[in-house]
Amino acid sequence: MCGIVGAIAQRNVVPILLEGLRRLEYRGYDSAGVAVVKDGKLERVRSTGRVAELFEKSVDTQGLLGIAHTRWATHGVPSIRNAHPHLSREQIAVVHNGIIENYEELRVQLTAQGYEFTSDTDTEVIAHLVHSHYALGNTLLDAVLATLGELVGAYAIGVIAADDPDHLICARKGSPLLLGVGVQEHFIASDMSALLPVTQRVIYLEEGDVAEIGLMGYRIFDSNRNLVERAIHTSELSNESVELGEYRHFMQKEIYEQPQAVANTLEAVCNSQSLIPGIFGAEAAAIFADIESVLILACGTSSHAGMVARYWIEEIAGVPCSVEIASEYRYRVSVPNPKTLVVTISQSGETADTLAALNYAKSTGMDKTLSICNVPESALIRNSKLRFLTRAGPEIGVASTKAFTTQLAALFLLTLVLAKQRGRLDHAAEQRHLHELRHLPSAIQAVLRLEPAIAKLAERFADKHNALFLGRGLHYPIAMEGALKLKEISYIHAEAYAAGELKHGPLALVDKDMPVVAVAPNDALLEKLKSNLQEVKARGGELYVFADAETRFESTEGIHVMQMPEHAGYLSPILHTIPLQLLSYYVALQKGTDVDKPRNLAKSVTVE
Incomplete structure (x- = not known):
């Protein structure tokens, strides 16, 4: 997160x-905060405002060696005293991502040794532990290594000492960290985007790695403390890909990047005449032939993608499929089947709950693993036998948009490959689906043209505090995703229901002040959905219907219809996602919230 x-x-x-x-x-x-070494002393500046405020407070701060941090609170409220970097006796400075699980025990131990704690964080124990070993005459590297042996939990850390201007020490376990390689200068960061202005050459540190970094070079030690070499990668990210450009917010930019993101994700497949298992890895054909079921593990938006995929996989491929929320899966007793394909989905590939769920599934003997992810060097990719990269490009906005639609595209490919391998997809059906996939970017572009009308519709939400989202079948998870987007960035309380469940409780909430958003594709459940919507209208509810062509919905008093350009069959969930993203975006603008950085949320959730 941090x-x-x-x-x-x-x-x-x-x-x-x-x-x-x-x-x-x-x-x-x-x-946020920064600490540098200057003239044998540590200079530290911290702020609870935006990084722009830290810029202003740091105008007189200079140094040739330093560390910096943005914090998302876990232990201790957001405040200056809890902001990183944390110091120990003005000699050691530490920044830390993750959670130290035994910090309370260590805090008691260090207090008994005379260390004074000035924050409520778990991180401060790291600084004092490093100091306690450094004060014995150890090098900074050895002091950090001794400290790591006492820590229980997850961490990515950067450590500097006031009297050692030549070394920056870093380490990672359960939290991502990379080393940037320059010319007589080196860097660390938790994300490649942070280093784009200074280098594109990076080393992705492995689990348990510790590095000692200097001007002229670096040394990396593995989890067994053996000196190792790690490959240098040249990042394909560009400055332009993480800049706002002509758009007002990154979320808006990323909504509009979806046609290209989906095209990039499907490029290899759409340029071919047939589907092959090899797009998921060299071992995919053998693994897919040996599975009896699919288990999808994911969190948040990614779990909604998995829920759509369950409908596809069972109906088209004929394979039993279940979807588990990753943060819950490993804490319940389940019945493992070694012939299950375990599919994990994550934008960043560093989501702690999803990684832990994957490792738990593997520990039960389910080692047929596939990750669908947007980051090629991520931990999720490295820990899975098979992988599929969504190629969405950097997603900066906290509320996921293009990551979701590219995940759906990837999951539909998985469905088709499984179906073909089981003899459930003949040549004609395969060619029809490939044609539909090639057309998908253009279909998304057509939906984006609804933006002005959706922006106008959003004005009616400005004074609302609650909303219901309805969908059926394949589109029920899309209603869930729409509700999630609205609550994430506009702070309107929104809930999604399978439309048939209205009469089992949610109708009690419906009145003129409760907007009800319905996803209405032209499919086999359309008439059932229309009946459900009549239940809302009869109770004075105001309906906002996103309807496919030829569904015969008409705008009347209390019913606002947004006509979709076309019906996309099985791919309809991808198209119906777009207007719900736009609706949430424009409602957030009406409410005046911070669209790209919603309160209390983080983009990459790397703590449990």
């Missing part, structure tokens, strides 16, 4: 650190 940046150079690193933090703002944070 963001880390560190640098050692022959120039002032403060602008590098602060620009890195600015580029990590999308991850979500409630405070």
Whole structure:
């Protein structure tokens, strides 16, 4: 969740650190800070405002070695005293992502040794532990290594010492961290986007790695403390991909990037004449042939993608499929089946709950694993036998948009491959689906043309505090996703229901002040849905219907119909997602909320 940046150079690193933090703002944070070594002392500046405020407070701060951090509160309220970096006796400075599970025990131990705690965080124990070992005459590297042996939990850390201007120490376990390689300057960061202005050459540190970084080079030690070499990767990210450009918000930009993002995701398939298992990895054909069921593990928006996929996989491929919320899955007793394909879905590939669920599934003997992810070097990708990259490009807005639609595209490909391998997809059906996939980016572009009408519709939500979203079948998870988007960025309380469930309780909520948003595709459940909507109208509810062509919905008093350009069959959930994203975006504008950085939320949820 939090963001880390560190640098050692022959120039002032403060602008590098602060620009890195600015580029990590999308991850979500409630405070920020920077610490540098200068003339044998540590200089620290912290703020509970935006990174822009930290820029202003740091104008006189300079140094050739430093670390910086944006914090998303776990232990301790958002405040200056809880903001990173944390210091120990003005000699050691630490930034930390993750959670130290045994911090209370360590805090008692360190207090008994005379250390004074000035924050409520778990991180401060790291700073004092490092100092306790450093004060014994150990090098900074050895002091950090000794400290790591006492920590229980997850961490990515950066450590500097006031009297050692030549070294920056970093380590990771359960939280992502990378090393940026420059010319007589080196960097660390929790996200590649932070380093784009200074380097595109990076090393993705492995689980348990510790690195000692200097001006001229670096040393990396693995989890067994053996000196190792890690490959240097050249990132394909560009500055333009993480800049706002002509758009008002990143969310708006990313909504409009969806035609290209989906096209990029489908490129390899749509340029071919047939579907092959190899698009999911060299072992895919053998693994898919040996499965009896599919288990999808994901959180938040990604779990909604999984719920849509369950309908596809069972109906088209004929394979039993279940979807589990990753944060719940490993804490219940389940019945493992080694012939299950375990599919994990994540935009970042670093979602702690999803990674833990994957590892738990593997521990039960379910080792047939596939990850669908947007980040090629992520932990999720590295820990799965099979993988599919969604190629959505950087997603900066906290509320996921293009990651969701590209995940759906990937899951539909998985469905078709499984169906073909089981003899449930003949040549004609395969060609028809490939044609529909090739047309999908253009179909999304057509839906985006509804933006002005949706912006006008959003004005009616400005004074609302609650909303209901309805869908049936394939589109029930899309209603759930629409409700999630609205609550995430506009702070309107929104809930989704399968439309047939209205009469089993939710109708009690319906009145003239409760907008009811309905997803109305032209499918087999349309007439059932129309009956459900009449139940709303009869009770004075105001309906907002996103309807396919030829559904014969008409705008009348109390019913506002938004006509979709076409019906896309099985791919309809992808198209119906777009107007709900736009509706949420424009309602948030009406409410005046911070669209890209909604309160209390983070982009990459790397703590449990």
